[in-house]
Amino acid sequence: MDLDLLASLLYATFRTGTPILLVALGELICEKSGVLNLGQEGVMLMGAVTGFIVVSQFDSYALGIFTSVLTGIVMAAIFAFITLTLQANQVASGLALAIFGTGLSAFIGTDYQGQSIAGLPSLAVPHLSEISVIGPAFFQHDILVYTSLAATFLLWWNLKYARLGLILKAVGENPDAANALGLPVLKVRYLAVLFGGAMSGLAGAYVSLVYTPLWAENMTAGRGWIAVALVVFASWRISRVLLGAYLFGLASILHLVAQVFGADISPNLLAALPYAATIVVLVILSSNQTRHKLFAPLALAIPWHKSR
Amino acid sequence: MLRFTVLPRLRWLTHRIVWLSVLMFSALANSAPLKVAFIYVHPAGESGYSYTHDQARKYVEDVFGDKIEVTVVDSVPDGADVERVLMQLARAGHKLIFPTSFGYMNAVQKVARRYPKVIFEHASGYKQARNVGTYFDRIYEGRYLSGVIAGHMSKSKQAGYVAAYPIPEVIRGINAFTLGMRSVIPDATVNVVWVNSWYDPGKEREAADSLIQQGADVLAQHTNSPASIQAAEAAGVYAVGYHSDMSRFGKNAHLTAPMHLWNDFYVKRINQVLDGSWKPESVWAGFSENMTTLAPLNPAIPPKVVAHIESLKEKIKAGAFHPFTGPVLDQQGETRVPAGTVMNDDALSKMDFYVEGVQGKLPR
Numbered sequence: 001m002d003l004d005l006l007a008s009l010l011y012a013t014f015r016t017g018t019p020i021l022l023v024a025l026g027e028l029i030c031e032k033s034g035v036l037n038l039g040q041e042g043v044m045l046m047g048a049v050t051g052f053i054v055v056s057q058f059d060s061y062a063l064g065i066f067t068s069v070l071t072g073i074v075m076a077a078i079f080a081f082i083t084l085t086l087q088a089n090q091v092a093s094g095l096a097l098a099i100f101g102t103g104l105s106a107f108i109g110t111d112y113q114g115q116s117i118a119g120l121p122s123l124a125v126p127h128l129s130e131i132s133v134i135g136p137a138f139f140q141h142d143i144l145v146y147t148s149l150a151a152t153f154l155l156w157w158n159l160k161y162a163r164l165g166l167i168l169k170a171v172g173e174n175p176d177a178a179n180a181l182g183l184p185v186l187k188v189r190y191l192a193v194l195f196g197g198a199m200s201g202l203a204g205a206y207v208s209l210v211y212t213p214l215w216a217e218n219m220t221a222g223r224g225w226i227a228v229a230l231v232v233f234a235s236w237r238i239s240r241v242l243l244g245a246y247l248f249g250l251a252s253i254l255h256l257v258a259q260v261f262g263a264d265i266s267p268n269l270l271a272a273l274p275y276a277a278t279i280v281v282l283v284i285l286s287s288n289q290t291r292h293k294l295f296a297p298l299a300l301a302i303p304w305h306k307s308r
Numbered sequence: 309m310l311r312f313t314v315l316p317r318l319r320w321l322t323h324r325i326v327w328l329s330v331l332m333f334s335a336l337a338n339s340a341p342l343k344v345a346f347i348y349v350h351p352a353g354e355s356g357y358s359y360t361h362d363q364a365r366k367y368v369e370d371v372f373g374d375k376i377e378v379t380v381v382d383s384v385p386d387g388a389d390v391e392r393v394l395m396q397l398a399r400a401g402h403k404l405i406f407p408t409s410f411g412y413m414n415a416v417q418k419v420a421r422r423y424p425k426v427i428f429e430h431a432s433g434y435k436q437a438r439n440v441g442t443y444f445d446r447i448y449e450g451r452y453l454s455g456v457i458a459g460h461m462s463k464s465k466q467a468g469y470v471a472a473y474p475i476p477e478v479i480r481g482i483n484a485f486t487l488g489m490r491s492v493i494p495d496a497t498v499n500v501v502w503v504n505s506w507y508d509p510g511k512e513r514e515a516a517d518s519l520i521q522q523g524a525d526v527l528a529q530h531t532n533s534p535a536s537i538q539a540a541e542a543a544g545v546y547a548v549g550y551h552s553d554m555s556r557f558g559k560n561a562h563l564t565a566p567m568h569l570w571n572d573f574y575v576k577r578i579n580q581v582l583d584g585s586w587k588p589e590s591v592w593a594g595f596s597e598n599m600t601t602l603a604p605l606n607p608a609i610p611p612k613v614v615a616h617i618e619s620l621k622e623k624i625k626a627g628a629f630h631p632f633t634g635p636v637l638d639q640q641g642e643t644r645v646p647a648g649t650v651m652n653d654d655a656l657s658k659m660d661f662y663v664e665g666v667q668g669k670l671p672r
Contacts, residue, residue, distance in 0.1 A: 008521050012514055106351065106383075113351065114359070116557045119538075212509035212535045214557070217351045217383070219533075221508045256515045259501045260468075260522045262668040271504040 003133050009253060010137035015211060017249030018148050019044075019203040019220070023227035024234070024241045025151055026199025031231060032159070033192035034172035034299040035083065038094030040200045041224025042101020043075040047204025049109040052215040056112060061120050065144075065205045072201020073194050075101060080193040084186055087303040098224070106217040119213030120144070144206045151199075156238040168192060172297035175304040185304060200224065226275075233279060235295040244278050251277040341377045342582055343402040344368075347393060348382040349409035356507070356532030356551045357568070358382060361408045361431070363552075364570035371575055375582065386411025394419040398426045404581045406431065406574070416440060427586055429577055432477075434657075436588045443573060446594030448484035448656075449624050450566025450602055451528075452631035453617055454548040455488020457563050457605070458526040460613045461546050465493050468519025469500045470512055470529040470536050474671050476659045478530045483663040484631050485528050485548075490665050499524060499667045509535040520545055526563070537562055546606075553603035565603035572598050592653065595625040632656065637664040 023040050030037050051068035055061060079097050082088045122142045129139040159165035170178040171188045179185050207223070208215050226248065234240035251274035258270055346365050348358035362380070369378050379402065381393050390412045397405055398419060407416050408431040416430050420440045428440045436442055458467050467489055471478050486498045499522065501515040512531050516539035519527060527547040529536045534557035540547035541558030549555070549565030573591065580586040594600040602621075605614055623629035634645035638661045645651045662670050 005521065008517070012517060016510065016514060110351070114534075114556075116534075116538075119542075207510070212513050212533070213538065214509065214534060216507075216509060216533060219509050221505070221510060223510075252511070253514055253518070256501050256503070256511070257518045259515075259668065260499055260518045262499075264669055266671050268504060268671065271502075 005257075007133045007136040009250070009257065011140070012253045013246055013250040014138075014141055014145055015249070016252055017246040018145050019206050019211065019223050020227045020230060020248055021148050021152065021242060021245035022144075022203035022206060023200050023224055024230045024245055025148070025155055025238070026196035026203075027228050027231045028234075028236060028238065028241055029155065029168065029199075030192050030196035031236060031300055032168050032172045032297055033189045034175060034297050034302065034304070035080075035189050035193050036090045036094060036301040037076070037079055037097070037193060037196055038091060038228055039075075039079055039097025039101060040196070040228055041220060041222065042098040042105070043072050043197050043200035044101075044204040044207070044220050044224040045105035045218065046075050046101045047072045047201030048208035048219060049105040049112070049204075049215055051201075051205040052117070052208040053109070053112055055117050055209060056115055061209060064209055065202065068201040068205035068209075069198045070201070072197040072199070072204065074197075075201070076194050076197020079197070080190050083303065084189055084193070087305060090301045090303070102218060109215050109217065112215045113217065115215065117209070117213050120210045142210050144202065144210055147202075152238060152242050159238060169297070172299055175299050179306060186306070189304075203227075230278065233283065236297065237295065244281070247281060248274045248278045340401075341375050342404065342578070343377045343379065343400070344578060345379040345381065345397045345402040345405045347384050347390070347397075347405070347407045347409075347412065348380070349384060349386065349411070350382070350507070350532070352380065352382045358408065360551055360568040361406070361570060364574050367571045368574045368578055372578060376578060384409075384412075390415040391419060395422075398423040403427060404429070404578065408432075427581055434590070436590055438588060441577075441586075441588040441590070443589075443591040443593075445568050445570075445599035446592060447566050447568065447600050448480050448631060449594040450600045451481045451484040452488040452624075453602060453620060454528060454564055454566055455485035455490075456492055456617060456620065457488075457609060457613065458485070458528065458546070458548065459489040459492025459496060460616075461563060461609065462489070462493065462496065462526045464523050464525045465496045466522075466524045467496065467498045467526045467528060468516065468522070468524030469498055470515045470519070470527065470531055471500050471502050472506045472531050473504065474502060476657060479662070479670065480656060480659045481530050482666060483659065486663050486665045487631055487636070489526075495665075497665055497667050498528075500662075502671060503531060505531070507532040509533040512536055513539050516540065516547075517543070534558075549603060555603065555606075560606075560608070562603075563606045563609065567601050567603055569599055569601045595621055596627065638662065639664055639666065 023044060027040055047068035050071040051064040054067040055064035079093060082093045083090045120142050122140050125139040129135040167183055167188060171185050175185045207220055230244045234244050255270035255273050346361060348361055350356060350358040352358050352362035384390055384393050386409055394415055404427045406429050410432040413433040413435055416428050417435055420428050420437050424439055430440060430442050432444045433442045469482055482500055489496045499519055501519060503511040503515050505511060512533050512535035516527055516536040520543045525545045527536050527540050529550050534554045537547045537549055537554050537558040540561035546563050547561045548563050552567055554565055555562040630650040632645060632651035634649045635643055635647040636645035638644050
């Protein structure tokens, strides 16, 4: 295979996988605490639109990304209040959040449709980016791609080795026991949900400021939903979320590249490839039913209150 | 006791009020301006297809002033909602409705039968009725010209085409572009990537990037977002937009864009409804009736090429030239249109083959 092509394939894989990775990481933490937030698509869109508006008004990417993250937190806070404090059904509230975010983002973004910004410049890592193939593939990305990788590592380390991870898991597995131990269950869940919102907001910023620097209604095109599904298929493991996100990215690139090379396969079939590949691989990985169930947080989507 | 006496009276009163207001409104409606409605499949704010209808909507509002009253319903997906929206508009007293998506066709037919006094002008459909006319533009004329420009600007002799779905309208566009490009570079090739979506900026961007990676130095698109233009701008190659002027997404890359221009058609139709001369028709017009046009050409295009484009445009307008003039060969080298003849509208509307020069196999 042509080396330039390989480099550009890998490069594009990172670009396509990153928004899904960001959302999935946030959702994973959220679900580990026992809260199922299906509304990430809406949060993502809100992050995308607010980030875009701020950048086109003030021309500051740092401010734009910050706004996106903040918007994500605010959206998640609404969800957290409804499901944690008011103890509403998490599935219904999540779906409502997705619809609400989609609609509201379309509403506030109306005047910004069809506007153009330059897009966040990429950040070449000195020296490393000059290596052939590896350089253009791995070390010429923008700050958000590196951030997502750093976040992946930090979260993995925390879940595996740190006390913080243990607290999170305890709350998600058995909130009553955690409460008996004196752990602040609701506070932990609130923080986990807000973190999930922040990550989705960041993913939104990635889509509207980096990936395709423009705002258009519903521009995430279902990536938030894919990320939520990915967490389940990855059986709540960080390493598999990482693998799944990039696998999805690679497969969706391959579907387009194969056509450029004149592969004689139906593009409809190729378009289904990312979904099929991601599901197949992750299903194989988690084929052991009992083990799969072990990974699902036991208290997932079950409302909990101290006075219970 | 109070309940028994007051409630029937209240009911009676409400009935009177409802009927009175209905009478009043219908009396008002007789002297009121013509109520015209537009239904779009996408949000009107984007730079794509629905945007072009909305631009024309603004135009007719300016032209007719208070002679018409306009209602816009946007983001109505093809499906069950359409019928409901059409019924509501008809019931609310709209006398002329422009449903602008192909997928509305069956709903339009159904509602048109129930409201025979309401006139429907369905864009891109092919089913007419006593009160349903259809219209669309010959965008392929613009595509041919953009292909000619691509032929003049390309150095690698390769163009890339980001396309949505393999339906005749899209295939016709690909073929027209290819014929145009090969009229300048006889051995030029056009690579097509199907993204299976009318609108997914992410996918369109990746498709454009992979086409550029494979050596295409001019891109064209039959999708709605400006992502291909942005990809071309970033890579320093050229691109042809679609639907509307997309030059703000890539000042250097954007060569031109085949555009729909509904202004004159809408004015004509509204006038006909106002003076009672409206008849159902099937309109398919291009440069000749100013329904298709090109976005302002990139200043980088040499004046000689601009003059060539202008003269071709005039010829098409006058009916002296047709983009699908024989000989037109398909990929297998088989003659589809013999030399000296022109493809008829029926064959144009059913096109299901790639012309010579398009790479890859047409998916079915």
